[in-house]
Each structure stands twice: as structure tokens, then as C-alpha cells.
Amino acid sequence: MLKISELSAQSGLSAHTLRFYEKNGLINASSRSEAGYRYYNEADVRRVEFVKTARNAGFSLEDIAQLLSIRVDKQSHSCQEVTDLTRHKLHEVNAKIDELQSMQQTLQILLDSCCGGPEKATHCSIMEALDEGEIRDQARSKK
Amino acid sequence: MLKISELSAQSGLSAHTLRFYEKNGLINASSRSEAGYRYYNEADVRRVEFVKTARNAGFSLEDIAQLLSIRVDKQSHSCQEVTDLTRHKLHEVNAKIDELQSMQQTLQILLDSCCGGPEKATHCSIMEALDEGEIRDQARSKK
DNA sequence: CTTGACCTTAGAGTCAACTCTAAGCTTATA
DNA sequence: TATAAGCTTAGAGTTGACTCTAAGGTCAAG
Numbered sequence: 001m002l003k004i005s006e007l008s009a010q011s012g013l014s015a016h017t018l019r020f021y022e023k024n025g026l027i028n029a030s031s032r033s034e035a036g037y038r039y040y041n042e043a044d045v046r047r048v049e050f051v052k053t054a055r056n057a058g059f060s061l062e063d064i065a066q067l068l069s070i071r072v073d074k075q076s077h078s079c080q081e082v083t084d085l086t087r088h089k090l091h092e093v094n095a096k097i098d099e100l101q102s103m104q105q106t107l108q109i110l111l112d113s114c115c116g117g118p119e120k121a122t123h124c125s126i127m128e129a130l131d132e133g134e135i136r137d138q139a140r141s142k143k
Numbered sequence: 144m145l146k147i148s149e150l151s152a153q154s155g156l157s158a159h160t161l162r163f164y165e166k167n168g169l170i171n172a173s174s175r176s177e178a179g180y181r182y183y184n185e186a187d188v189r190r191v192e193f194v195k196t197a198r199n200a201g202f203s204l205e206d207i208a209q210l211l212s213i214r215v216d217k218q219s220h221s222c223q224e225v226t227d228l229t230r231h232k233l234h235e236v237n238a239k240i241d242e243l244q245s246m247q248q249t250l251q252i253l254l255d256s257c258c259g260g261p262e263k264a265t266h267c268s269i270m271e272a273l274d275e276g277e278i279r280d281q282a283r284s285k286k
Numbered sequence: 287c288t289t290g291a292c293c294t295t296a297g298a299g300t301c302a303a304c305t306c307t308a309a310g311c312t313t314a315t316a
Numbered sequence: 317t318a319t320a321a322g323c324t325t326a327g328a329g330t331t332g333a334c335t336c337t338a339a340g341g342t343c344a345a346g
Contacts, residue, residue, distance in 0.1 A: 003322085003323080004322090004323075005321095005322070005323085014304090014305080015322095015323090016304075016305060016306075017303085017304065017305085019324095019325095020303075020304060020305085024303095033312090033323095034312095035311070035312055035313085035323075035324080036311085036312095036323080036324055036325090037312080037313095037322090037323055037324080038323085038324090046274070049276050050273055050274055050276070052276070053273050053274075053276040053278055054273050055283070056246075056249070056278055056283070057246060057249045057250060057253065057273070057278055058243075058246035058249070058250060060302075060303090061302075061303070062302090067270075067273065070264055070267075070270065071270060071273075071274075074263060074264040074265045074267065074270065075263055075264075075265060076263075077263070077264040078260070078261045078262060078263060078264055079257050079258050079259050079260050079261075079262050079263075079264055079267045079269075080259050080260060080261055081264065082257060082259075082264055082267050082269045082270060083254060083257050083259035083269065086250055086253050086254050086257075086269060087254060089250055090247065090250040090251065090254060093243050093246050093247050093250060094247060096243055097240060097243045097244060097247060100201075100236050100239055100240045100243065101240060103199075103200060103201035103236050104233065104236050104237060104240060106199070106200045106201070107200060107201060107229055107232055107233040107236060108233065110200065110229050111226060111229050111230060111233060114222050114225060114226050114229075115222050116222050116223055116225075116226035117221070117222055117223060118221045118222075118223055119221060119222050120217060120218055120219075120220070120221060120222075121213055121217040121218075121220040121221055121222055121224065121225055122217045122218060123217075124213075124217065124222045124225050126222075126225045126226065126229055127210075127213065127214060127217065127225060130193055130196050130197050130200070130210065131189070131193055131196075131214075133192050133193070133195070133196040135196055135199055135200055136199075140198070140199070146292085146293080147292090147293075148291095148292070148293085157334090157335080158292095158293090159334075159335055159336075160333085160334065160335085162294095162295095163333075163334060163335085167333095176293095176342090177342095178293075178294080178341070178342055178343085179293080179294055179295090179341085179342095180292085180293055180294080180342080180343095181293085181294090203332075203333090204332075204333070205332090
């Protein structure tokens with residue numbers, strides 16, 4: 001059984017974050033000491049690791065809450081539910097990548113166009129490009 | 144001279160956003176009616192367009208404030224200042240892309256591994272992969 | 287002269303995922 | 317036994333870029 005600081009050290013998540021995850025229903029300490037100290041058993045630790053792994057994969061805490069509810073009762077859920085979540089997340093990630101790549105290109109073009117030297121910015125081609133607005137619009141995502 | 148709703152229609156930014164940008168020192172209506180209504184002249188409009196273009200390129204409002212201060216007095220600034228800002232932004236964008244591409248790969252692998260069918264999730268390979276934590280860690284950026 | 291569309295302001299709310307604070311117990315060590 | 321480290325809670329603060337609300341003033345059309 002681990003105390004919160006021990007789980008924190010082991011998981012790399014701060015004690016604050018672990019409590020925050022608990023408040024949001026993601027994890028739980030399956031027992032408490034008399035004084036109310038959280039004690040995490042092996043199953044708790046595995047659940048925390050699951051959350052960590054899902055976070056790394058890009059899932060939001062809300063997504064993870066869903067994944068966890070599937071995890072605790074796999075009988076009642078289908079693979080499709082899981083792939084739907086995953087596919088949806090993948091679409092989001094792809095959209096964000098597109099947006100950022102568009103910015104990347106723009107920024108690279110701007111950089112390539114400018115001397116970058118100690119010259120006065122009076123005729124800086126980056127400033128001119130921004131002034132002209134000749135940069136194609138890109139969809140910035142709402143969220 | 145445009146009223147705020149007219150500039151809003153023309154620029155695609157909401158009146159709320161225009162006022163918000165003003166509050167943050169990015170833009171200004173160069174004159175006001177007796178009643179206090181904002182009136183934007185051509186230079187104001189160009190400045191708003193500059194902000195829009197820079198936003199599209201990926202610059203934050205804080206970055207844009209800097210770019211604008213360069214814009215109003217190009218004599219006192221060098222191309223290097225501009226490229227420094229741009230290069231820094233490009234690095235940020237590149238880092239974010241790397242992070243997202245890593246997620247993309249992970250999600251794609253997860254998706255490919257699962258049947259996605261109506262089968263019970265008892266042996267869902269996505270759930271198993273998340274449980275095993277066999278997914279390589281990726282640096283999630285702080286900001 | 288009234289209705290409705292538009293404008294003003296200060297300030298609060300939203301989102302996500304933390305991150306931190308304060309005030310007060312508990313526990314381990316010297 | 318005293319001190320320090322660690323734990324508890326509720327709740328506030330952070331970040332960035334909006335987004336909205338309330339309460340009220342203004343203006344053009346019918």
C-alpha cells in the first residue's frame with residue numbers, strides 16, 4: 001500500500017494532480033488510514049498507470065473517464081465504443097496537426113524571406129508580408 | 144469611418160473581440176463620436192488586418208503586441224528582432240507538431256490493432272494496450 | 287414618439303488541466 | 317518532546333483568448 005507521496009514518486013504525477021484526478025472521478029485510493037491518509041493498492045496503481053498512458057496517447061480527462069468506465073465493465077461495452085473514441089481523438093489530433101503545419105509553413109516562408117540582420121526594420125519583409133496579409137487563412141480550431 | 148459592427152462584419156472578428164483587443168492594447172479606434180461610439184479609419188482597419196494576419200500565422204496576442212510596437216517605429220527596430228520572434232514561434236509550433244505526431248502514431252497503432260466491431264470489449268486490444276502501458280512516453284508541453 | 291437595433295462600460299464566465307494556498311492534523315525522527 | 321515532514325480539506329488562482337451579461341445611453345425609421 002502506497003501513500004500519496006509514494007505513488008507520486010512512482011508515477012511521476014504530483015500529489016496535487018492525483019487528488020485532482022480523484023476529485024474528477026478518475027482514480028481513487030481504495031482505503032484510508034485512521035487519520036484519513038490515502039492508501040493505494042496495486043489495482044489503484046494500475047488504474048493510475050492506465051490514466052497516464054491514456055493521457056500520453058492524447059486522450060482528455062473526459063475521454064479517459066469514459067475509457068475507465070469501459071475498463072471496469074468490459075462485458076457491457078463493445079470494441080466499437082473504444083475505437084469510436086480513439087478515431088474521434090485521432091481526427092482531432094489530425095486537424096490540429098494540419099493547422100500547425102499550415103502555421104509552420106507560413107512562419108518558415110516569413111523567415112526565409114527576411115535577412116534577419118541588424119538592419120533597420122523599415123523594409124523588413126516579414127513586416128511587409130504581415131501588412132499585406134498575403135498569408136492564406138487557416139482554420140484555427142475553436143477549442 | 145466604420146462603426147464597430149461594420150468593422151466586425153468586414154474583418155470577421157466579433158465586436159466583442161475588437162473591444163477585447165483594444166483593452167489589450169492591440170488596436171484602437173482613432174476617433175469616437177460624441178456619444179462615445181468607436182469610429183475606425185483606414186489606418187485602424189489596416190492595423191486590425193495586421194493583427195488578424197499575425198494571428199493566422201500563429202503568433203500569440205503578446206507576440207503581436209511586440210510586432211505592433213515594431214510596426215509603428217520600424218526605424219528603431221532591426222530585422223533581427225522580427226526574425227527572432229518568428230524563429231521562436233516556429234520552434235514552438237514545431238515542438239507542438241512533434242508532440243501531436245507522436246500521439247497520432249500511437250492512436251493509429253491502437254486503431255489498427257482493434258477489430259472495432261460489436262464484440263464485447265473483454266479482450267479489446269486498445270484497452271489492453273492502455274493497460275499494459277506499452278506506449279512510449281511523449282513530452283507533453285507545459286504550456 | 288416609440289420601437290428596436292446598435293452602442294457603451296465594467297466585470298464576470300468559459301475552457302482544460304492543473305497548481306497552489308491556508309489552516310490545521312498526523313507521523314517519523316532526533 | 318519538539319520539530320519537521322507529510323497529510324487532509326475546501327477553495328482560489330493560473331493561462332490565453334475570448335465570450336457573455338447587465339444596465340444603460342443613442343439613433344434611425346415609421
